[in-house]
Amino acid sequence: MPKATYQQTLDNITTRPTTTLLTSQDLDKAMIVASGDYEASYNAHGIFEKMETNHETYGIILIVTGSAIPILFSLLRFLPLPTTATTKFNAWLVDPPAFGSRHKMPIAGLFHMPTRGQAFMILYLVAINIILSAVGLRSEQPNSFYPSGSSREIVTYLTNRVGVLSFANIALLFLYAGRNNVLLWMTNWSHGTFLLLHRWVAWIATLQAVLHSAIYLQIYVQEGTHASESKMNYWIWGVVATLCMSILLPASILPIRKSVYEFFLAWHVLLSIFTLVGCLWHILERFQRQWGYENWIYTAIAIWAFERAMRLGRVARNGVKTAQVTIIDEDYISVDIKGVCGSGHAYLYFPTLTWRVWENHPFSVASAAQAHREQPRALEHAVDIEKIGSTAGSSESDSAERRHHAPVEVGLSFVLRTKTGVTKQLRGHASLPVLVESAYGPHEDLSEYSLLICIAGGVGVTACLPYLRAHPGSSKLFWGVRSQGIVDAMAPVIAGVEKEVFVGKRMSVPEVLRKELHNNGNSIAVLVSGPSGMADEVRCAVSEIGKRIEGVKVKLLEEAFSW
Numbered sequence: 001m002p003k004a005t006y007q008q009t010l011d012n013i014t015t016r017p018t019t020t021l022l023t024s025q026d027l028d029k030a031m032i033v034a035s036g037d038y039e040a041s042y043n044a045h046g047i048f049e050k051m052e053t054n055h056e057t058y059g060i061i062l063i064v065t066g067s068a069i070p071i072l073f074s075l076l077r078f079l080p081l082p083t084t085a086t087t088k089f090n091a092w093l094v095d096p097p098a099f100g101s102r103h104k105m106p107i108a109g110l111f112h113m114p115t116r117g118q119a120f121m122i123l124y125l126v127a128i129n130i131i132l133s134a135v136g137l138r139s140e141q142p143n144s145f146y147p148s149g150s151s152r153e154i155v156t157y158l159t160n161r162v163g164v165l166s167f168a169n170i171a172l173l174f175l176y177a178g179r180n181n182v183l184l185w186m187t188n189w190s191h192g193t194f195l196l197l198h199r200w201v202a203w204i205a206t207l208q209a210v211l212h213s214a215i216y217l218q219i220y221v222q223e224g225t226h227a228s229e230s231k232m233n234y235w236i237w238g239v240v241a242t243l244c245m246s247i248l249l250p251a252s253i254l255p256i257r258k259s260v261y262e263f264f265l266a267w268h269v270l271l272s273i274f275t276l277v278g279c280l281w282h283i284l285e286r287f288q289r290q291w292g293y294e295n296w297i298y299t300a301i302a303i304w305a306f307e308r309a310m311r312l313g314r315v316a317r318n319g320v321k322t323a324q325v326t327i328i329d330e331d332y333i334s335v336d337i338k339g340v341c342g343s344g345h346a347y348l349y350f351p352t353l354t355w356r357v358w359e360n361h362p363f364s365v366a367s368a369a370q371a372h373r374e375q376p377r378a379l380e381h382a383v384d385i386e387k388i389g390s391t392a393g394s395s396e397s398d399s400a401e402r403r404h405h406a407p408v409e410v411g412l413s414f415v416l417r418t419k420t421g422v423t424k425q426l427r428g429h430a431s432l433p434v435l436v437e438s439a440y441g442p443h444e445d446l447s448e449y450s451l452l453i454c455i456a457g458g459v460g461v462t463a464c465l466p467y468l469r470a471h472p473g474s475s476k477l478f479w480g481v482r483s484q485g486i487v488d489a490m491a492p493v494i495a496g497v498e499k500e501v502f503v504g505k506r507m508s509v510p511e512v513l514r515k516e517l518h519n520n521g522n523s524i525a526v527l528v529s530g531p532s533g534m535a536d537e538v539r540c541a542v543s544e545i546g547k548r549i550e551g552v553k554v555k556l557l558e559e560a561f562s563w
Contacts, residue, residue, distance in 0.1 A: 040142040047140035051157045052291060058132040058161070059168035059296065066125065066172045066201075067183060070194075074187035083553040091546025093117065095556050101540050104532035104560060106254055115539075118193055122200050129169070129204050133162050152219075159215035162208040167279065167296035169205035173198050174300045178307035179347075179440060188444060192560065199252070206245040213242045234286035241278030244271045262359050262421065276301060314437045315349070323350070323434040325426050329485030331417055332459065333426060335363075335434075338411040342439025343368055343466050346412065349435035353425050360437060361422055362561055364462035364529075367413040367493050412436070413493075415459045415486065441559075447472050449525035449555060453516055455509060455538050457530025458482065461490065463559035464529055468497050474520060476500075480507050480530070509534070510541045517545065522552045529559040 004012070013030050021031040033041075094117035097103040103113055114122060137157045139150035146153035175181060176198035179191055220226040229235055248271050257264050276297055283293045324336040335348070347360040416423050426432075443466050446452055452475040454464035461479050468475050477499040481487055484503055500507075517524055528538040535558055542556040 036142065037144070040144040040147070043140040044143045044145040047138070047143070048145065051137070051160070054136040055161050055164040056292070058136070059164050062128060062132060062165060062168045063172050065128065067175065069121065069124065070183050070187045070189050074189065077188065084551060087546045087552060087554055090556070091543045093120075095539060095546075096543040097536070097539070102536050103539055104535045110254055112196070112254070114196060118196055121197060125197070125200060125204065129165060129208070132165060133158070133208070137161065155215060155219070159212050163212040164293065164296070166205045166208035166212060167293060169201050169208065170275075170279065171296050171299040171303065173201040173205060174303045176201060178303070180307045180310035190558070203249060206249055209242045209245050213238060232285070234282050237278045237281040237285060241275050241282055244275040244278060247271060248275070262356055266356070311437055315435050318436040318438065321434050321436060322431055323348070324431050325429050327427060328415070328489045329483055331483055332486045332489070333416050333418055333423075334489060335414040335416060335426070336411060337434055337436060338409060340412050340436045340438060341368060341410045342412060344439050344441030344443065345463070346436055346438035346440065348414075349437070350422060350426070350432060351435065352433055353422060353429070359422065362440075363414045363416060364459070364559070365412050365439070366415045366462040366465060366490070368410075412438070415462055415490065417459050443467055443470065444557065446525045446555070448523075449553070450474060450523040451516065451520045452476070452525050452527065453478065453513065454527045455512070455530065455534065456480070456528075457534045458486070460529035460559070461494070464527055465493065467527055476516065478502070478507055478512055480534070509537045510544075513541050513545060517549070517552065524553070525555045525557065527557045527559065535560055
């Protein structure tokens with residue numbers, strides 16, 4: 001602690017000092033500072049403050065625009081724009097794949113091609129990071145911090161800049177990743193789009209962290225201080241954070257996510273925690289909260305904590321339930337859960353099925369109401385609460401008899417295709433405890449479109465049902481399946497829905513759309529939920545309709561899980 005304040009010290013000086021302070025000398029008494037030394041010190045402190053202000057300002061710009069752009073573009077749908085112009089804009093600049101004809105189908109098995117709309121957002125994120133890394137860097141010489149010249153000074157400002165931007169991007173990528181992302185509530189962008197942006201921002205943040213580390217490594221090696229610096233705690237924690245980020249990238253590529261998804265999630269979370277801890281202690285050990293760098297990491301932690309708390313809240317609201325499992329055929333099973341309500345899709349936890357109790361999987365809700373039944377069967381008695389009393393597919397007396405003998409209770413029904421992992425293990429159980437995290441995926445209002453076409457493959461039909469039930473205009477389902485079993489099981493649920501079912505054969509999507517457009521006017525919404533190849537075929541067909549047919553009003557929606 002100083003013995004006296006600066007002002008008190010000045011007041012105690014009664015005579016003008018006669019000794020000039022040398023550069024290497026301690027200031028232990030009143031001395032004269034040479035004008036050159038004073039200027040160098042003044043420049044050093046002044047420009048350092050300005051650079052720090054720029055670093056933080058540009059970090060704020062990055063996270064604000066990364067959040068605001070999705071919101072602003074989503075608000076455009078409320079403007080009274082000409083519908084044909086909107087259709088053309090979406091058909092040319094938003095919906096198609098950026099290149100080629102594949103979006104959901106992976107390219108070379110390694111990555112997904114973004115849509116053009118997604119590509120524009122990715123391009124912005126890359127460009128703004130490059131620009132903000134480079135602008136506003138300037139030298140102020142002479143400089144007591146960097147007496148060797150402006151090159152060393154600028155390089156230091158650059159590495160500090162990319163370090164701060166990396167921290168800002170970490171907060172942004174945590175925001176994009178969550179399924180309780182507030183941007184999902186404020187925009188009409190899908191969770192799959194935000195996950196794609198999450199991965200791109202993760203690449204950017206990691207490259208910035210590696211660049212930050214590499215430049216400082218070179219500086220300290222050149223200055224001969226690496227041996228001592230590398231033993232300090234701040235350096236060690238910085239290495240931990242950079243290594244964890246660098247490992248996360250190759251460990252998160254598409255083939256790994258698809259082949260060992262459960263393990264991918266586990267190490268993804270674990271390495272993310274080490275990244276946050278490493279970044280936080282890197283800053284605290286180095287600066288002791290002097291410059292506020294730690295606030296970026298606190299922001300990321302707060303976003304993650306909120307997201308996890310929302311998950312726990314959704315699960316706690318439903319409590320522990322019992323799942324009834326029924327085998328439909330060799331490909332499909334049904335899972336019925338009483339006492340839970342919701343729509344869209346839900347995440348199911350089966351804590352007794354595996355030692356990885358945290359595992360959860362998203363499934364679309366096939367029905368949100370169930371009839372009482374003595375023996376659990378497939379969806380033969382599953383009833384949609386909105387369809388009770390309907391005469392579709394039966395006589396009025398039959399409906400009355402069903403209402404009398406099959407009172408409805410709240411519950412969720414799911415249809416699952418059993419492949420590997422949890423869905424395969426479920427085949428060996430008739431009932432088991434389940435935790436339900438619901439409900440997600442509010443459905444977009446399509447009432448302005450006179451016709452709704454749903455194109456589904458297999459269990460993808462479950463994602464179409466809420467739209468088919470809610471649409472006030474005409475609607476039709478085109479459903480491709482591998483076997484008849486799921487068709488029979490779902491028959492009561494889709495009773496009254498106009499449909500064409502393709503069992504074991506391929507439907508021609510362009511022909512279906514052209515036919516329906518010709519017969520039912522020029523206002524059409526197309527929803528696709530099915531295999532990746534089907535989704536891409538529908539996307540390209542709808543885009544071509546929007547491009548080539550004048551006066552048409554068409555909208556594409558895709559309901560699909562994103563790896």
